[in-house]
Amino acid sequence: MPLASKIPAYRIVYETIRTRIQDESFQQGTLLPSEHDLCVLYHVTRPTIRKALDALVHEGYIKKHQGKGSVVMGVPKGIGILSITGTTSAIGQHNLKTRIIVKPEVRTWTSAFSFSLTEHEKELGCIYMERLRYVNDNPVFYDITMIPNLNLPRFTSRSFENKSLFDILRKHYQIQIMGGEQQIMAHGADKTLQKYFRVPKDHPVLQLNRRMETNRVNFYVYSQVFCNTDDYVLYGRF
Template structure:
C-alpha cells in the first residue's frame, strides 16, 4: 500500500479498494478478498479492515453478506464536491471535461451576494469564473466561483480547464483551505440550470453554497454549485 502522511490506514485501504473497483479489477458480483487475506496483504489488523469495508459499504461499492463475504455492487459514481479534493480529485478514472463559461475576471462583488462579506472582502473585490463540468460527455455540475482578489497575481491568466482549483491555489500561491461552511438544498432545476445540465426544469438538483477560509488572511473562496445527482452521489471522506 502506498504510504500517505496524515491519512489513516483505513482511509488509504478504502481508496485503494475503491480504485480497484473503479478500474475493473473487481467487477460487479465479484467477491473481495477475505478479511484475513486483506489483513495479510495490507499488513494491518482486522478492525482496520472492517472499518474500511464499512466505508465501502456506506459508499455503495460493496454489499456484505454473512457467510459469503464482501460482494462488489454497482454504485452510481461519486462526486467529490463536498471535499477539498473537489470534482477533479473525486472522479477517478472517469472522463472529466470542462467548459469555461466565464474566464476568471476581476470585478466588484454582486450586490445580492449569497454570503455575508467582510470589510476586507468588499475592499479587495473578487475574481469570478464559471465552469460547466461534464463526466463522459454528460453535463453534471455547474459552478460559479468567487475568490477574494487578494495576493493572487496572474490568476486570471491561468487555465482552469479540467484542473482542480484547490491544486492551482496550493501549487502557485501556497494557499490551503483551513475551514469553511456549506449550505445544501434540493431544488427544481429551473429554466437556466435545466438548460445548462440538459434536464427538465422540474428535475431536482443539489444546490450548494459554500464559503471556505484559507491560510492566507483575507483570502476566501465562495462557490455556488448546481449538481445533477441522477447518476452520481455526493462523496466525501472524513
C-alpha cells in the same frame, strides 16, 4: 507533486481499494478479499480495514453482508454530485468536457450564494470562476465556484480545462474536501441558463448551493451548480 507528510493508514487502504474498484482490478459482483486477508495484505489490523470499508460502503462502492463478505458494487452509477466531491470522478473523464466561462479571478464578496460568510472570509475576498460542463457533448452543468483567496499561489493561472478542481486542490495545495452541506431546488431557467443549456424560457432546471468543508479548519469551498436533468439525472447515496 508534494504529498501530505502523514496520511493515515485507513486513508491509504481506502484510496487503494477505491482505485482498484475504479480500474476494475476488483470486479463488480465479485467478493472483496475478507477483512482478515486485507489485514495481511496491507499490514494493518481489522479496525483499520473496517474504517476504510465503512467509507466505501457509505459511498456505494461495496456492500457488506454478514457471514458472506463484501460485494464489489463498482463505481456508483449516474452523476454522483450529491455524494461525491466532484462530477469528474463520478462520470469519468471520457464523457466530461469543461469550458471555462469565467477564468479564475480575484473578486470581493459579501456572501456565497445562500451561505453567509465570516468577517475573515469577506476580508480575504475570493477566487471566482464559472464553468460549463458537457456530458457526451451536451451541456449539463453550469457551475460557479468561489474559494477564499487564502494563500493559493499560482491558482488563478492554472488550467481547469479537463481537470477536476478537487484534484488540483488536493495535489497542489493539500486541500481535501471532507464533506459539506447543500441546498437543492428546482426552478425555471433564466437568460444565462437558456443560453448555455439551449433550453426555452422557464425550462425546469436543478440548482444546488453547496458549502464544502476541507481538511483546513475554517476553509470552505462554495459552489453553485445548475443542472439540466432532461437527459442525465443526479444520483446519490444516503
